[in-house]
Amino acid sequence: MVIDVELRSVSKRFGSFVAVDNVSVQILRGEFFSLLGPSGCGKTTTLRMIAGFEEPSEGEVLIGGQPMTGVPPFKRPTNMVFQHLALFPHLSVEENVAFGLKVKRLAKQEIRQRASKFLEIVRLSGLEKRKISQLSGGQQQRVAIARALVTEPTVLLLDEPLGPLDLRLRLEMQEELKRIQREVGTTFAYVTHDQTEALSLSNRVAVMISGRIEQVGTPLEVYEKPRNDSVAEFMGETNMFRGRYLDGAVEIDGLAVRVTSQVSNGTNVIFSIRPEKISIGKTLSGPDNVFKGTVSGVTYRGSDSVYDVQLGEGIIIKVRSPNLAPESIYRVGDEVFVGWNMGKALLISSLR
Amino acid sequence: MREKFLQFFRRKVELRIFSGLSFSLVWFLLFLIVPIAVIFLYSFWRQEYISIIPQFTIDNYAQFLANPIHIPLFLRSLGISAAVTMGSIGLAYPAAYFLAFRVRKYKIPLLLALMAPFWTSYLLIVYAWKIILGYDGILNSLLLNLRLVEQPVDLLLYSPFAVIITLIHIWSPWLVLPLYASLEKMDKSLLEAAMDLGATPTQAFLRVTLPLTWPALIVAVLFVFVPTVGEFVTPALVGGPQGYMYGNLIENYFHLGFNWPLGSSLAFVMLALVMVMTLLLLRTVGPDKVMESL
Numbered sequence: 041m042v043i044d045v046e047l048r049s050v051s052k053r054f055g056s057f058v059a060v061d062n063v064s065v066q067i068l069r070g071e072f073f074s075l076l077g078p079s080g081c082g083k084t085t086t087l088r089m090i091a092g093f094e095e096p097s098e099g100e101v102l103i104g105g106q107p108m109t110g111v112p113p114f115k116r117p118t119n120m121v122f123q124h125l126a127l128f129p130h131l132s133v134e135e136n137v138a139f140g141l142k143v144k145r146l147a148k149q150e151i152r153q154r155a156s157k158f159l160e161i162v163r164l165s166g167l168e169k170r171k172i173s174q175l176s177g178g179q180q181q182r183v184a185i186a187r188a189l190v191t192e193p194t195v196l197l198l199d200e201p202l203g204p205l206d207l208r209l210r211l212e213m214q215e216e217l218k219r220i221q222r223e224v225g226t227t228f229a230y231v232t233h234d235q236t237e238a239l240s241l242s243n244r245v246a247v248m249i250s251g252r253i254e255q256v257g258t259p260l261e262v263y264e265k266p267r268n269d270s271v272a273e274f275m276g277e278t279n280m281f282r283g284r285y286l287d288g289a290v291e292i293d294g295l296a297v298r299v300t301s302q303v304s305n306g307t308n309v310i311f312s313i314r315p316e317k318i319s320i321g322k323t324l325s326g327p328d329n330v331f332k333g334t335v336s337g338v339t340y341r342g343s344d345s346v347y348d349v350q351l352g353e354g355i356i357i358k359v360r361s362p363n364l365a366p367e368s369i370y371r372v373g374d375e376v377f378v379g380w381n382m383g384k385a386l387l388i389s390s391l392r
Numbered sequence: 393m394r395e396k397f398l399q400f401f402r403r404k405v406e407l408r409i410f411s412g413l414s415f416s417l418v419w420f421l422l423f424l425i426v427p428i429a430v431i432f433l434y435s436f437w438r439q440e441y442i443s444i445i446p447q448f449t450i451d452n453y454a455q456f457l458a459n460p461i462h463i464p465l466f467l468r469s470l471g472i473s474a475a476v477t478m479g480s481i482g483l484a485y486p487a488a489y490f491l492a493f494r495v496r497k498y499k500i501p502l503l504l505a506l507m508a509p510f511w512t513s514y515l516l517i518v519y520a521w522k523i524i525l526g527y528d529g530i531l532n533s534l535l536l537n538l539r540l541v542e543q544p545v546d547l548l549l550y551s552p553f554a555v556i557i558t559l560i561h562i563w564s565p566w567l568v569l570p571l572y573a574s575l576e577k578m579d580k581s582l583l584e585a586a587m588d589l590g591a592t593p594t595q596a597f598l599r600v601t602l603p604l605t606w607p608a609l610i611v612a613v614l615f616v617f618v619p620t621v622g623e624f625v626t627p628a629l630v631g632g633p634q635g636y637m638y639g640n641l642i643e644n645y646f647h648l649g650f651n652w653p654l655g656s657s658l659a660f661v662m663l664a665l666v667m668v669m670t671l672l673l674l675r676t677v678g679p680d681k682v683m684e685s686l
Binding site: 113 | 587
């Protein structure tokens with residue numbers, strides 16, 4: 041495995057504010073790597089340190105094995121697709137794409153060839169002479185991607201480029217990004233706050249919270265086995281309860297929930313289960329844990345519904361269930377059973 | 393009747409806009425268009441002693457071409473004007489750039505400080521340079537004290553150099569504002585994008601900043617170039633014979649020479665040429681871009 045980008049104990053402080061806190065991570069050649077985290081978690085700063093727009097306060101960035109300390113952005117083998125694209129408004133589509141080649145003083149013939157090759161890859165052939173302002177949002181994204189790829193950087197950095205697009209266009213561009221990455225084989229480092237986007241695009245995801253990388257893993261790993269409560273919470277909806285472990289079960293507000301994990305008796309733990317892993321029904325048999333409850337809230341979402349189910353006195357648990365038929369949708373006040381098999385829940389440690 | 397008129401008036405948007413502009417339109421008509429028309433007319437009349445005779449002739453234009461002093465002086469004026477424009481841009485562009493890109497605090501006070509000469513009396517600036525550049529002036533005493541020269545330099549004042557430096561002082565503040573506005577408005581992430589793509593700071597400036605501020609630069613050029621071509625006060629005070637400009641010639645034909653028709657023809661030739669140059673310059677950017685940059 042060739043390592044294209046490596047961060048070694050990198051920190052970045054702005055005054056007394058620690059934006060990036062002792063981050064160490066490796067990005068492998070040819071992978072689609074995502075930095076996922078809520079806004080203000082330091083993911084963009086991390087990307088900017090790779091690009092060379094910020095120098096780390098501590099630690100070191102290596103690209104292709106070379107230390108990058110003191111190397112200005114224009115000498116780094118990285119290119120960025122900016123959040124607001126930063127396309128040159130005074131240049132045509134073709135001139136935008138050719139920019140990086142022109143400043144490298146390549147031969148005219150080669151510039152034209154490579155620009156047209158990458159315009160073809162992003163499927164903008166025929167629009168070479170257009171002005172940037174004459175393009176749609178999605179087309180502008182494609183120009184930005186082609187412009188950044190044309191110089192064949194070691195790693196392409198993408199700073200939430202799909203943010204301003206509407207949902208449909210975003211899904212379309214996600215597919216396009218995947219296709220383009222497969223086609224050119226360049227290493228992609230992608231920054232986003234959208235966990236679905238990160239999960240569906242990436243080979244590996246780094247979850248970043250408050251300047252620290254909390255977990256790095258495949259989408260499946262970070263979703264199914266979050267290392268702590270912050271990751272679990274950020275990676276989509278989840279039910280989390282504090283409880284005490286005792287003989288194969290966790291006691292939560294008087295409710296004994298059987299679990300597979302083994303910890304020593306009396307330990308305080310966080311019990312977590314995702315809403316879609318819980319079954320709901322008027323009658324329910326089979327799962328290891330079955331509880332009786334009352335529906336206290338319903339959110340209809342088209343393909344599925346999310347129910348708030350009150351179990352006993354204090355516990356409200358979220359359950360997501362596909363809407364198989366209109367009759368099968370429960371209403372507030374309905375008496376239901378909820379249940380799950382032991383293996384579907386997790387006991388995790390707490391960050392706080 | 394009155395009711396009907398008002399209704400009509402309200403419905404016609406163009407009419408309302410026109411009426412809103414009517415004061416300035418009348419003003420322009422009275423104090424700009426009419427005087428220029430009068431000069432245009434005079435340039436085709438002739439003068440006998442002290443009376444102007446409204447009789448069509450192109451004699452004045454023939455005289456403009458015939459007198460060997462006119463065209464060289466006009467070219468000198470263009471040259472001085474071009475030097476002033478270049479010098480002013482050379483001063484104002486870096487200042488505006490620094491203010492827009494490097495300064496974070498106190499932008500507005502600094503901008504106002506840069507524009508201070510703009511509020512200084514024109515004549516005061518001219519006389520200040522007389523004192524600085526004169527035979528017994530500040531610059532000469534400095535040079536003498538530093539023993540760089542043995543005798544005061546008398547080439548400083550009463551030269552095209554004195555005219556150029558004074559006019560640069562007077563006009564460069566005019567440029568700071570449009571250039572600053574255009575640089576400030578520029579999306580700074582474009583420079584990051586340029587550098588990211590491998591452009592050195594110099595390349596980024598030449599390929600991104602300069603083209604994006606080009607319209608403002610053209611406007612700035614016109615701000616300085618157009619009024620300085622016809623300049624006659626500064627050359628009269630600090631120019632000496634070598635700094636004598638086309639504007640002084642026109643002024644002389646009106647005042648001392650008392651030949652209004654000839655003076656008018658000279659003025660009109662200048663006006664026409666400057667207008668053509670202005671239009672050509674504006675065409676290189678396009679009217680939309682110019683309006684945007686203002």
